[in-house]
Amino acid sequence: MNAQEYIASGKLELFVYGTLSEEENLEITKAIQEMPEVKLEVEKIEASLKILSEGVSPGVSERIWNIILGKIGKNTETKVVSMEKRTNWAAISGWAAAIVFLGGIFWMMKQNNDLNSTIVENNLEKTRLEEQIVSTESNLEEANELLTILRDKDIKSVNLPGNQAVSPNAYAKVFYNETTRTVHLDARGLPEPPEGMVYQVWSLTLDPLTPTSIGLLDTFITDTNKVFVLDNIPESEAFGITLEPAGGSASPTMNQLYTLGII
């Protein structure tokens, strides 16, 4: 159909009425797009129908627009509010999840730190216990060694009782091995020497009375078991211990003789 045929068909009026079938509607829409005369005719029909309809109107009250505006305002508001609510829920749950997550991370970090410091503490404790074991073992070894020495058949045990005039309660014991020419001296029974003074151990031959220095107990205060090993012992008939100035003396100071014992 050409433009004039469309115009004459009566379809354009029904198109504006909105009573054409879907198919015819598409046909006219296409014709309007392609033919300006058809479009113009449709616009004229519409304009006259608009005027006719306005003539039939009892007149729109002023208040109607405000009512409509209020309702769509309310609608948009509710929509906005509901949207905000929705957004808020998402945000709230998101933040809540994030906070819980962060809290979880911090808690786990703290746990991790605690565990790490516990491990460090435990390691220190372990080291300390290991050291204790080592030192106990070495103590035991020393003690066993000492025991072995004391049980040796060649050992002569010599009591060195305290000198009544100088230190009546003092005593010492000497375990003398003539073969190896060593002495183990148990000096536990001696009092702590005054400052600047040191115990000196002497080997004695009685006829003639000849003292020979066999050692200084200069570690007396720090030594825990007070057992001292002295080597290169000359042939001896007695042992004595005197208190001497630090560094020791060439010959014993007899008025500071603490203990003396004869084999």
Next chain:
Amino acid sequence: MQPDILIAQLQKRDEKAFSEIYKMYSESTLGIIYNIVLDRDLAEEVLQDVFIKVWDKADTYSSNKGRFFTWILNIARNAAIDKTRSKSFKNSRKNLDANNFVHILEDNGNLDQKTNSIGLQKFVKALEPLCIKIIDLLYFKGYTQVEASEILEIPLGTIKTRNRNCLNTLRQSMQD
């Protein structure tokens, strides 16, 4: 002319465009509604519903489907017909058959507000009785051609051209 720019703005929910659209189409829309419900208060109630729907459903309108005028017209007719089925309408029922747009035009106290309506009243009254019935059924009431041909007892094939001739008479008298 169709206010395409305003329609596009309306579809983006621009209240100012909506206000312009309302100014352009509210009066004609109320005319359509009033022609069906025949009660001013009810018609204005329906008018509110129609324009709220226009606002809410604006994005569903497409120029490919027809004229914007026609889109609103369809909403208005459907809303008005729905109203006639409602309880409130039945309680205040008027005799629809005794009324059409010509009777309304004759009674219309609103006419003095619009200068072109004074002439309109005269032109409409000059229409043939059959033309008035055809335009009333097809345009104002939204009847199909088949329904109109049955009610008016005229052949289906002549409905379209009859309607066109009737409307042309009116248009020509309006232009003069």
